[in-house]
Amino acid sequence: MSKEHRAMNPSKPQSIDKNTLIRNMIISAALLAGFGGLGTTLVVGTFELTKDQIEASEEANLLKNLNNILPASIYNNDLLSTHIKVPADSLLGSDKPVNVYQAWMDKTPVAVAFPVIAPDGYNGDIHLLIAIKASGEISGVRVIAHKETPGLGDKIDINKNDWILSFNGKSIANPAQKLWRVKKDGGVFDQFTGATITPRAVVKAVYRALDYYNANRRRLFLDQENLNKYYHAAMRGKDSKE
Amino acid sequence: MFVAQSSPFLKPALSVSKMMLVVTLALIPGIITSTWVFGFGVLVNIVLAIIFALGFEALMLYLRKRPIKVYLNDKSALLTAVLLGLALPPLAPWWLTLVGIFFAIVIAKHLYGGLGYNPFNPAMAAYAILLISFPAEMTTLWPSPSMLAGHESVNFLQTLNFQLFNQLPPSVTLDAISYATPLDVVRTSVINGLASISEIEETGKTFGMLGGLGTEWVNLAFLAGGLFLLKKGVIQWHIPLSLLATLGFFSLLFGSFELDSNPSPLFQLFSGATMLGAFFIATDPVTAATTPKGRIIYGAGIGLLIYIIRTWGGYPDAIAFSVLIMNMCVPMLDYYTQPRVYGHNDRDQQP
C-alpha cells in the first residue's frame, strides 16, 4: 500500500508564483479550518451531551471499588465527597499527598479508606487500597496495580485468588506483631508456591498501613480545613523547636 | 545426460551428524554429575525430552514432506532435547517437557525450515517460553543437592512417579526436597535488600567451594566437556572465552565497588547454567554469529547480558534470555564484522 502512495505521489510541479502561492495557502487553510471546526463541533457537541453521564460513571466506578472493601451498609455519608488529602508519609510508601476517604454513620466515624504502596514487590511497586474500620480492624484490602510475575506473584489479585481476603478482620494486634508475616517466615499469612516475595511485600505494606492508621487515627477523621490547621501548627512547632 | 559434479572431490570425515554426536557425548560428564547432584529427575527429563523430540521432529518432517530418516539421523533434535532436558528443573512434570519440546522443535525450528534455518536457539526459546508461562513449576521444582544436610533422598521410581503422575511418597513433602537454587537465593535476597552476601554465606547453604553449592560440580563437568569439544575442533574458542571473560570481568568490576551485594566472579562462573551455556548453548552454530570478530562480540554480549539480568533483572539465571537477545543481533553482527578480504583495503570493507 505504502509503496503505491509513494509512486502515485500527487505532483504539482508549477513554477512558484506568488499569487497562486497565496491563493493556494488560503484555500488550504480555509478548507482545513472548516473541517477542523466541523470536527471539533461534533466532538464538543458529544462532550456536552455525555458530560454528566461520564461524571456519573466515574463516580459509580470509584464507589464500586470502595464498596468492595467498605460495605455500603456500614456508612451513610457521601463517601466520594468526604475525603481529605494527607501529606506524604513513608509508611504509606508514597511521596505524594494521599487521598483518604472517610466513612461516617450519621455523625460517628466508621472507617477510612486510603491507598498504600508496597515498594518491595518482585518486579516493582504494588499499589493497594485499604479500608480500616474505626476500631482498627481491617475492613478490606485490594490490589489496584502491580507488576508481579503473571502466574506467580499475581495471586494477590482478587481476580486470581482469594488470598487478599485473609486480611479481613485483622488488626495491628491481631495477630501479634511477630506473626504479621508469611508462614515461611513464621507468620500466619500464606505464601504462594514459588513466590514469597510478593506476599511478604503485601503483608508488610498492610501492616505499615495499620501502623500509620494507629499513629494518625484522630487526624484521619478531621475535615480538610482542620487537618491543614493541624499540620500548620505542627510545622510551626517543628520550626520553633529548631 | 551428463551432470557436472563440481570439485572438490575430497571430503573430510566430520559430518553434521557426527558433530552433533560429539557434542552429545561431551555432555555426558555433565549429565552424570547433574544426576548425582540433583537426582534421577535429570535423567527422566532427558529421556522424555528425547522421545518427544524425535516424535515431533519425525511428525514435522512428515508434514513438510522431507526425508525423515536423513534428518532424524542428523541428531540435532536429539541434542536440542538433551540440552532442554538439562535446563529444565529436575522434578519437572512430563507435560512441561512435552510443551517445551513442542515449542523447541515445532515452533522455533521447523516453522523456520528445520535444521540450519532457525534464527533462535530452539532449546532456549522453549526454555524461555516455559519460564514465562509456568514460572511456578520452573522455579520450584529443583530438588536440593544430595550433599546438603537434611536432604531426603528420593529414589528413581519415586522420582518417576512424581514426574509422570504427580505423586510423592507419603512421608515426603515437596517442600522438604526442593530448594531455592543459589542464584535464586542471591537474586531474591540481595537484590531485594533482604540479606547481604556475607549474611548468606553464614547460612552455609548457598555457596560451595567455587560457585553455588551443588551447581559448582555440575559446572565443572560441563567445563570439562566443553574443553573436550574445543580440542575436537567442534567449537571455536571465541564464544566461550569472551562470554566467560566478560561475565567474570563485570562481576569483578562491580564486585569491587559493592562487595556485599555482588557475588564473586567465581560464583557467577560456577553457578546456574553458566558453563553449559558458554560451551554448549551459546556455541550453537546455527544461531550464533559466524565471523571471528562477530563471535567475540556475540559471546561478550551474552556474558554482559547474563551479568545485567542476574544482577538487576527479574530472572535469577539469564542464559536463555541472553542467548535469545543476542540471537536477534546475529544477522547484524555477521554483517558488520566481516573479515577483511584478501586484497581489499580496510576502507572498502563495507559489504
Add this chain to the structure above:
Amino acid sequence: MSEYFLLLISTIFVNNFVLVKFLGLCPFMGSSRKLEVAAGMALATTFVLTLSSASSYLANQYILIPLDIEYLRTITFILVIAAVVNFTEMVVHKTSPMLYQVLGMFLPLITTNCAVLGVALLNVQTGYNFFESIIFGFGAAVGFSMVMVLFASIRERLASADVPEIFQGAPIALITAGLMSIAFLGFTGLDKGLH
C-alpha cells in the same frame, strides 16, 4: 540524571513500544522486509517521535489545559503531529536534499503510525514533564528503531530459509516477532532492579 537514564532504559528495553506495548506495528511489519527500508523508517520515526512528543506536550500544556478542553486531546495531537511531520518534510526538503532522499518518503507514512500518537497520549497520561516527555519520546523511538532494524535483518535472512509454504511471509515474521518479544521479556524487572 539517573532517573532520566532509568526512563530511557525502561522505554527502550523493558517497555519496548513495539514488542511489549504493541504500538507502531504496521510499519514494523510492513517496512521491515528490507534492511535499508527499515533503517530509513527507523531514522525518520526517531526524529518524528521525539519531536511530536515535545510538541504535543507543549500543545497540551499551553492550549488544552488552560482552555480546559482536554477532551479535544486526540484531535489536537493528531493535528499537531501532522503539522510537525509536514513541516519537517518541508524543512528537510529545502535544506538537505540528501537527507530528504533518505527520510522523505517515510515521513508521511509516520503520521498514521500508532506509536506517534501513542507516545503523545502516554506522555499526558503518565504526567511527564517536558524533559521527561522528550526522553520518553526519544526512548520509545530508539526502542522502535532498534527492534525494527534487528527484525529487518532477521527477515532478510529468513528470505532464503526453507519455511513451510503456509508460513512464508507474514506468519513467520510474526513468529519471529513473538520470539523477539519473548527475548525482550528477559529485561523484565530491570527498571526496578537498577533503581
Add this chain to the structure above:
Amino acid sequence: MSETISDTFGEDNIETQTSLIREYTPIAKDGLWNNNPILVQMLGLCPLLAVSNSVINALGLGLATIAVLILSNMCISLIRNIVRPEIRLPVFVIIIASVVTAIELVMHAYFHELYLILGIFIPLIVTNCSIIARAEAFASRNTFGKAAFDGLMMGLGFTLVLVVLGAMRELIGLGTLFANAHIMFGEGMQWLTITVIPDYHGFLLAILPPGAFMGLAFLLALKNYISLKQKAAKKRQKSPLPETV
C-alpha cells in the same frame, strides 16, 4: 491495489437489484476475506494484538472500530469531491479523529469499565492504519452508500479476526471464553462467561505479548492454507477443460 478496487466498482449506478447485489457482494467479500484488513492488508495490527487477550475486550474495540469506520467512510465519501490533494490526508485525519473522540466520549459515559480496560487504544483508533487506508483507497472514490457498506464490511472483517484471535488467546491462556462479559453487557450478563476447560493450568504465553504475535501468525497461516487449498481446487477444476480464450 486501491486502483483495482475502484476500477471494479465504478460510479455508474443502475439501481436494479441484480446490479446492487453485483456491486455490493464484492465489497462484502473483500472486507471479510479477499482483502481483509488484517489477514491480507496487515493493517491495524496494534489494537489487534493489544486488546485481543480476551473475547470481550476484542469485541468492545471491534465494535468501536466498526462504528468509526462506517462514520468516517461516510463523511469522507461526502466530502470527497471538495478536498484538494495536498490537504487530503490532514482532513481525513481530522475527520477520523473527531469521530473517534466522539465515540470515545460515548464509551467513557456508558461502558466505563470497558473504556478503562481498552484505555489508550480507543483514541488510537485514529491511527489504526486500516481506517485511513479505507478512507484513501475506497471512501474517497466511492459513493456514500458504498462507502458506508465498505466501512461496515471492513469493520466486520477486522472485528471478526479480532474476536477469533481473542477467543483463541483467552481459551488457551485461561481456559475460559467471554470472561468479564458484564463490562460490556452489564452485570446481568455474567453468566455468559464459559469456563471451557475446568481446572485449567493456564498457559500464560497466550495472554502475554509473544502469544499475540504467535496467535496471529497461526491465523494467517490458516488463511494461507485455506487460500492454497482453494487455489488448488480451482486449478483442478480448470485443468480438464480445454483452454478457451
Add this chain to the structure above:
Amino acid sequence: MSVSQQLQGIWPFPGGIKLDGKKSLSCQTVINHAELPRELEIPLSQHIGHPAEAVVKVGDSVKKGQLIGHAKGFVSAPVHASSSGIVTAIEERLVPHPSGLPALCVIIDTDGYDHWYDCTALIAKNDAEHNGLNALSAEQITGKVAEAGIVGLGGALYPSAAKLQTARKKDSDTLIINAAECEPYITCDDALMRNRPEEIILGILLIKKVVGAERCLIGIEDNKPEAWQALLDTIQGYQRASHEHDKQSIEIIQVPTRYPAGGEKQLIQVLTGREVPSQGLPMDIGIICHNITTAAAVYQAVYRGEPLVSRIVTITGGAIKKPQNMEVAIGTSIREVLDQAGWHKERVDKIIMGGPMMGFALPSIDVPVTKATNCILVSEPGELPTPPPAMPCIRCARCADSCPMSLLPQQMYWYAKARELEKVQDYNIFDCIECGCCSYSCPSNIPLVQYFRYAKNEIWDDERERNKANLARERHEFRQERLEKAKKAKQEAARLRKEKLAKKKAEDKKNAAAAKDGGSKSDNKPASSHADLIAEAIARSKAKKAQQQALKKNTENLTEAQQKQVNEANERRKKS
C-alpha cells in the same frame, strides 16, 4: 647468484587446509614416455581467450611442431601438431571440459615417423653460460614464447606471451616461480624438477630477463625435499659458473605444506607478504608469477625451438596399476594413456582431470590430453567417495575459517541459492579462487564451490543480458525515431505525389490493401499455399518499392562484425 634457503620471512596466509598429499603414489624419479597414438585429436582452444583458427585443411600433411591453428588476437595462443601425419578432419569432438560439450578439434592421423617440422632455436644451450642470454632481446624471447603456443601450465592457461608482455610494461621487480604443487596426488612438477632442473633454471632466467625482475623467488612446499635439493644444486652450479657481474638473484624457499599454498595469491602472500589487490593482477604490485613447467616450456622454445606439443601428466589413483608420470603428446586420447599405464577397469569409480581439489570429472575417457592436463586421477570406490546429498547449512563457519581469501562462503551460498546476485557480489564472490577449501570443510556437504561457479556465471549472464537489453532499448528508441521521421517523410512525399501524379492512385489503393493483408496474416496458414503466397508477396514487394525508398535502410550504422555477417549472408545467397 645468492642462494639461500630461508632469507625471506614466511607470511602465512589465513585459512587453508591440511591434506593428505598422496604424492608417494606416483612419485618416482623417472618420467616415462607415452607411445604415439594412431590418432591425435587437438582442440583449437586450449587456453583462455579466443580459440585459435585452423590454418590447415583436411588432407594436409603436417609435421611435428607445425602450426595448425594460429592465434587470433592478443589473448590467444597458437596450436601445433604434436606429431607428423595427415589431417583427416576438422570437426567438433568431445574435449576435456566439465560441460561434456564438444569443441572444434584438428584430427591428425599419425604416420608414426614423428618427423619434426623445421624448428629453429634462438640460442644453443651451452651459449647460456657465456653470452648467449645477454645477446637475446626481450622481444625475441616473447616472440618465441608466443610462437611456441606456451600457456600458463599451472592451471590458469593464460597465454604466457601476453602475460610476459604486460608484466614487462609494468616494471615488475619480482618473479615468483610456483613450484608448490599443493594439490594432492599430482607430482608432475615434482618429477620435472627432479629430472630437468637445468631446463627450469634456464627458463627462469629467460623469463626474468623478459620482465626485467631484480629477484626471483621459487616457492616450493616442504614436502618435496628431493626436488628442492635438485633445484638448489643447479642454482648453485650456475652461480659458481657465472661471472661476478652476471650474478642473478634466485632464491628457493620452502613453504609449509598447506593447501592451497600454490594458489598464486597465496604464494605471493607467503613469499613476499604482499597482497594482490582485489580484481587486480600480481603485476599491479610488481610481481609476476609463473609455474615451473611453464618455465621449462620457455626453455624448450628458446633453446630448442620446440613449440608446446607434449607435457608431463601424472597418472595416478587407486585404480591405476602403476601410478607414474608420463610425457604425453598433446592430443593423445586419455583412454590410450590409461591403457599404457595399466588400470583396473572394473575398479574405476571416478576419472578426474587435475587434482581432487580443483580438477573436474571427465565426461568420457575418449577425450584428448591437452596443455591443461597435468593429472589424470582414476579413483577406486571409496577413495574419493561421492558425499551424501547436501544437508542444510548449519552456519558453522568452518568454510569461512578455511577460506584462504577470508571470504564468507556461507553468506555467499545463502545469497547464491536465493539468487540475490547483488548481495553475492557484495560478499566479494569475484575474489573467490575456487580452491575448494570451503566445500572440503563443510560438514553439511554443500557443494559450495559449485554454487559460486553458478553464481559467477549467472552474474556474467545477467551482465550480458543487461547489456543486451540496453542495446535493445537503444535500438528500439532509435527505430521509433526513425519510423517517426520516415512517416513524416512519407506523408510529405505522398502529398507531393498526390498532387503531381494523380494517375498513380490505383496503385496506391493496392498498396493499402496489401499492407492490411500482411498485417492480419494468421500464423497457422496451410503450407500448400506457399507458392501462391510467394507470388503474391513478390508482387507486393514490388508495389511497395516506392515506400521502401522512404523507409531509410536500417543497414547503415552497423558495426564491422555485423556488416560482415550481412555480407556473408549475401555471399551465401549468391552462391546458392
Add this chain to the structure above:
Amino acid sequence: MLWGILALIALAAFFGLLLGLAAIVFKVESSPVVEQIDALLPQTQCGQCSFAGCRPYAEAIAAGEAPINLCPPGGEKTVQALADLLDVDVLPLEEDEVLEGPVVAVIIEDTCIGCTLCIQACPVDAIVGAAKQMHTVIESECTGCELCVAPCPVDCIEMIPVKKTISNWRWPEPQYDVNNEQAANIFTTIEKVLAESTHP
C-alpha cells in the same frame, strides 16, 4: 467550549496555510521509479505484457495500474527483482508455460524473398537487408521476441534455441540436496557415463 472550537479552527487554519505553502514549494519530479523499473524489464519489446513495449509497462507498474507479473520473457527473475525494488510480494507469473532458454530468430536463406515485412516488424532493427535482398538476423541484436515470425509471408523465419557451446556453457545450479528426491541418482549418472565409456 466555544474557545475549544475556535482554538482548533485557528490551529487548523495555521496548519492549512503551512500545507498550502508546502504544496507549492514541493515539487515531486516524475518518479525515477519508472526508470528503475524499466531497467529491470528485459527490453524484449514483445508486448506480451499487453502494453506497447517495456517502457509503457514500466510506467503502468509505477502508477500502480499493473501487477508486476505480466512479463513472460523476464520470467520469475524479473518478478523477483521488481518485487524487491517495489518492496511488494512476489506474485507467480501469469503465464503458465515456462520459456525454455533463450531463442533467436534465423531466416532460412533459401526461402527468403526479401519482402522486408520482418524488418518492419522487428522492434529492435535486428534484421538487416534491403528490399528483394536476402535478409538476415543479426544474432547478437535479436531479443527473441518472435514478432517477425508471423508477418513473414513465406514462413522462412524460425526461432531456434541459442546453441550451447563451451563458451556459453554455464555451471548449473547444484541440485544435490537431501530435499531433492532425485538427488541420490544425480551422480550415479556420471558414474554410469564413465562406466559406459570405459567399457564401450
